[in-house]
Amino acid sequence: MYLDTFLNKSHAENGLVQPVFAEKLILYSVSGLRCGPFSVIIWDMKQLIDCAMKRAECDLVIRGGRILNVFTGELEEGDVAVKDGVIVGIGSGYPAKTEYDAGGKILIPGLIDAHMHVESTMLTPEEFARLAVPHGTCAIVADPHELVNVCGVEGAEYVHEAFSRLRAGDVSPLDVCLQLPSCVPATPFETSGAVLDARATQEELAKDTFFGLGEMMNYPGVIAGDAQTVAKLEAAQKFGKVADGHAPGVVGDALNAYLCAGIATDHESLSASEIGEKIARGMYVQIRCGSSANNAAVCAPLVTAENFRRFLLCMDDKHAPDLMEHGHIDDALRQLVAFGVSPHRAVCMATKNVAECYAMRGRGAIAPSYVADLAAVDDLTDFHVSAVWKRGTLVAENGEAKFAAAPYLPAAVRNTVHVGEVTAESFRIALDCPRARAMYVRPNELVTEQVIVPVESRGGDVVLTDGLCKLAVVERHFASGNIGLALVKDYGLHGGAIGISVAHDSHNLVVLGDDNAAMASVVRLLKEAGGGMALVGKGIEEVFPLDVAGLMSSASAGQVAGKTAHISALARRMGVKEGYDPFMTLAFLALPVIPHLKLTDKGLFDVDAFSYTSLGVEE
Amino acid sequence: MYLDTFLNKSHAENGLVQPVFAEKLILYSVSGLRCGPFSVIIWDMKQLIDCAMKRAECDLVIRGGRILNVFTGELEEGDVAVKDGVIVGIGSGYPAKTEYDAGGKILIPGLIDAHMHVESTMLTPEEFARLAVPHGTCAIVADPHELVNVCGVEGAEYVHEAFSRLRAGDVSPLDVCLQLPSCVPATPFETSGAVLDARATQEELAKDTFFGLGEMMNYPGVIAGDAQTVAKLEAAQKFGKVADGHAPGVVGDALNAYLCAGIATDHESLSASEIGEKIARGMYVQIRCGSSANNAAVCAPLVTAENFRRFLLCMDDKHAPDLMEHGHIDDALRQLVAFGVSPHRAVCMATKNVAECYAMRGRGAIAPSYVADLAAVDDLTDFHVSAVWKRGTLVAENGEAKFAAAPYLPAAVRNTVHVGEVTAESFRIALDCPRARAMYVRPNELVTEQVIVPVESRGGDVVLTDGLCKLAVVERHFASGNIGLALVKDYGLHGGAIGISVAHDSHNLVVLGDDNAAMASVVRLLKEAGGGMALVGKGIEEVFPLDVAGLMSSASAGQVAGKTAHISALARRMGVKEGYDPFMTLAFLALPVIPHLKLTDKGLFDVDAFSYTSLGVEE
Secondary structure, three states, X not given: OEHHHHHHHHHHHHOOOOOOHHHHHHHOOOOOOOOHHHOOEOOOHHHHHHHHOOOOXXXXXXXXXXXXXXXXXXXXXXXXXXXXXXXXXXXXXXXXXXXXXXXXXXXXEOXXXXXXXXXXXXXXXXXXXXXXXXXXXXXXXXXXXXXXXXXXXXXXXXXHHHHHOOOEOOEOOOEEEXXXXXXOOOOOOOOOOOOOOHHHHHHHHOOOOOOXXXXXXXXXXXXXXXXXXXXXXXXXXXXOOEEEEOOOOOOHHHHHHHHHOOEOEEOOOOOHHHHHHHHHOOOEEEEEEOOOOEOHHHHHHHOXXXXXXXXXXXXXXXXXXXXXXXXXXXXXXXXXXXXXXXXXXXXXHXXXXXXXXXXXXXXXXXXXXXXXXXXXXXXXXXXXEEEEEEOOEEEEEXXXXXXXXXXXXXXXXXOOOOOOOOOHXXXXXXXXXXXXXXXXXXXXXXXXXXXXXXXXXXXXXXXXXXXXXXXXXXOOOOOOOOEEEEEEEOOOOOOEEEEEOOOOOOOOXXXXXXXXXXXXXXXXXXXXXXXXXXXXXXXXXXEEEOOEOOOEEOOOHHHHHHHHHHHHHXXXXXXXXXXXXXXXXXXXXXXXXXXXXXXXXXXXXXXXXXXXXOOEEOO | OEHHHHXXXXXXHHOOXXXXXXXXXXXXXXXXXXXXXXXXXXXXHHHHHHHHOOOOOEEEEEEOOEEEOXXXXXXXXXXXXXXXXXXXXXXXXXXXXXXEEOOOOEEEXXXXXXXXOHHHHOEOHHHHHHHHHHHOEEEEEXXXXXXXXXXXXXXXXXHHHHHHOOOEOOEOOOEEEEEEOOOOOOOOOOXXXXXXXHHXXXXXXXXXXXXXXXXXXXXXXXXXXXXXXXXXHHHHHHOOOEEEEOOOOOOHHHHHHHHHOOEOEEOOOOOHHHHHHHHHOOOEEEEEEOOOOEOHHHHHHHOOOOOHHHEEEEOEOOOHHHHHHHOOHHHHHHHHHHOOOOHHHHHHHOOHHHHHHOOOOOOOXXXXXXXXXXXXXXXXXXXXXXXXXXXXXXXXXXXXXXXXXXXXXXXXXXXXXXXXXXXXXXXXXXXXXXXXXXXXXXXXXXXXXXXXXXXXXXXXXXXXXXXXXXXEEEOOOOOOOOEEEEEXXXXXXXXXXXXXXXXXXXXXXXXXXXXXXXXXXXXXXXXXXXXXXXXXXXXXXXXEEOOEOOOEEOOOHHHHHHHHHHHHXXXXXXXXXXXXXXXXXXXXXXXXXXXXXEEEOOEEEEOOOOEEOOOEEOO
């Protein structure tokens, strides 16, 4: 029952409501946190009690299911009775408006993704929801880090509004806990589309739009006690909002320092011992089951009876085709169980544990007074989801979402690609050194190695031999004309250029090629399309537009998957080696927080030294 | 570091503070709940980080201890470094102003009593703190139910203020999460000193003084959907405050209904199966280790790897001599471990689990960013506590509290006994029936049986034969003159009368005797003393004053124990049988929520029928 109905019916009736209450109800939520999607819905307690006692008719009863009880780890028989979107009882004999026969399937609480970026799906929020909800997802903790780096806070507001417009009957089919990105820009070494300093962070975190502070990737800043960084985390603490972490390799004193900033979670550990230390120091460890990174195998053996409540599941970054083929958090459950984690503990990691970590009261369990978010699965090994209820409304069945949304594309996220004058000449690399630093990307990883290669220049441009390509990062937010140039070894591409407007975390244009004119054409195509993936060479010009901030497509998931596969196959035909995703690997070559050598629009960057470096090498 | 210091030093420095912040800091606490003792203390995050990185000097380092890690269940070696009352690191090599050698003892997080009534100790709050803190207690969830039933909200404010005045150096040695009593009066069948209706409950719960809503004993009211009762629970939910439960024997539909009211906890289960059901339905079960009631033996075998996070420890009601002899929550740990629960799980029940249940962020673990509340124990079987730190200050050592408090006795809790004109004639029982209902108290229990006894009246008063005594409940709040009269079988007392002003839950005077004049004298003594325990007979007149609201003594714990023992021994010499505590058993004979036959100032009460009944029986 919604706020206004509640106020009219219940409190006004018994004369207890004060005018001030309306505001308070919005400020203080059932979750105990005054933010996110949990703020405005409140129910009539008397109605719930009457339904629990069978004095009144429930809205829904799900019969014939077996309930996975996250408090005990046991499977139990019982009907689940729902009123006003809330579970009122586990039992039998409930009168109800609607009945659903679960036919012996297992009911689990609605799944919660503890950390994800909608942008990495390349889908709009509404299209992502239509894909994820049929897999049992009822809530996500979403960090619109990429959108905000391009569009500023309006990028987050777009996500908020796009999800808010989704309706399945009276309910939103997916609860979205929106984190305010903490690192905009991710580093001062690149040009992003927006800057969110500490003051802006304080102002935005005060708003109900934001559930918490997104992953704090600037762990060196935290550990160094940088004033702006610390002030952002203090704001989160003061507003009682959770701050997420991102701390690869951070252990020992540095981990202690990072935790002193009140950071609750991490999903970036590199080893079992690091994960063990983070658990011991009180972090919640988010087991990431994404497209590029997967920690299920490393984490599963670390789960014990004493610590299993400290693990959460998340996808972080997962592409649409992977979501379509393998699923969402249901896929993570499947993986954990395959690696030997008990189904109960795996399910806890995607339900109750997440709710505990983020203080989402009334979430993550099938029990009286809990929100009626639940999924029916065939078994506890494959976790094939056959039905999903959100606040007691059937929102998906047999893989099909039972909701739709009108397209929503506000001006803030359209036409975001603004580049200066770029010609073939822009990609000339004039070197007067005998050797140069080149980036070598480890296959199937995001880490690059620095290799020193001999180079020869002719006519003011380097000659590309021995598997060398040029890499360019073209600033695309303010048409500043900034272009960073570098060399990449053994990517395999020849006879043209490819480029993409997704480039973590500032999302400038990243272009790889062995032909200056083709590289310029790729920039032109991306500019005209408002961002996307583009390919030029061997007589072909192809572009797949990412018309939402240059990051995501307004097309359907199927179209996105098809077009991505098509243009990737074209790039593969131009020689891109196996072990690299032609475009998505590019998207990480401009990310100056992952070792070792990266390129931004401002120049070549040595991540280990955390400073710019030269392309040419003298000695 | 306190609010003002923080504002001056940190935010003012980097220019980020807004005037509105000062208010926000008080409203939103580090615990995520905007209430209780967690509201006003905030620290300088930069300082903590610098100390964690050993760039700055810590306030305290505890060396040479072994740390019980509640996240992993393991014992680990390491120094605990503290700055501004917060743990900044586990490690080694920290520079510090003060060092403490733990000498190989085990460090556990400060213990938290999840549910207790200070009044049952008969000690003032400050005297209770001096007794409990040396046993490792760093926080309590206290429900001043008895005081508020006598004095109204001023009774709770007294507790709040008395605890607030305690200081060990800069810190409060005990955090007190004060619950607003939910049942004042406990039932409409008796006269209490105050009434807290739904509107008053809403107003009071809005205040920071109150952490949550105290145990909802009126479970029939909840289950029936009584408007006033439901409105109280709705207020708790809306303010994001936890509501505690009290639901003996409530299972099935009734339990579901009770939970729909948002109640989080229970400590009143009667059987293992009931406890199992409550855990499965999502309640936190508080294992009570008190003076009269102890559920450790029943609960211990129910604890599993999957459910141990759902148990909490509490004392509920424990008398001063028991606290002095056996300890507080350390005693509960000892009992749980003796019954086979692993030390790690037992400690979790008194630390991390409580913090999770009540959303006390930063409590219940020894880890960076957690408040430095901890205790050193000799081992994990006896849990003998040798040192206790509160916010990093040593507040107790070798059983001695390192803090004191000036006596605080505001007018609100003094001179609270107001009785009308009472003479020997007031205790005459005129019966014209051949038989009467008498109460028989089961030895070592609070439950009474109804027995039908033959009676004979002479001169307008019943003749006491066959082990009968008279019981009177004399209204003492408003001098209304209300007196309820009944018969008690086989209590053993003869030749006088005894009486007490502690009488759950309305705390009228309860007087038992076989001599009308002696009963009147007992009332006179209690009136003159402002409440207490009194005894008259065989030439003796004795009274032990309970000068704080007629419930507690302003004397020291030792004096309270000694005087209680002395007057109880005198009563025993008047024949009170073993199996009854002469005075404390009386204190429960006026409690109309425990089966089966009870007496209030308004008359004899049939708890099973939940209505008054007659003393005389016709047939």
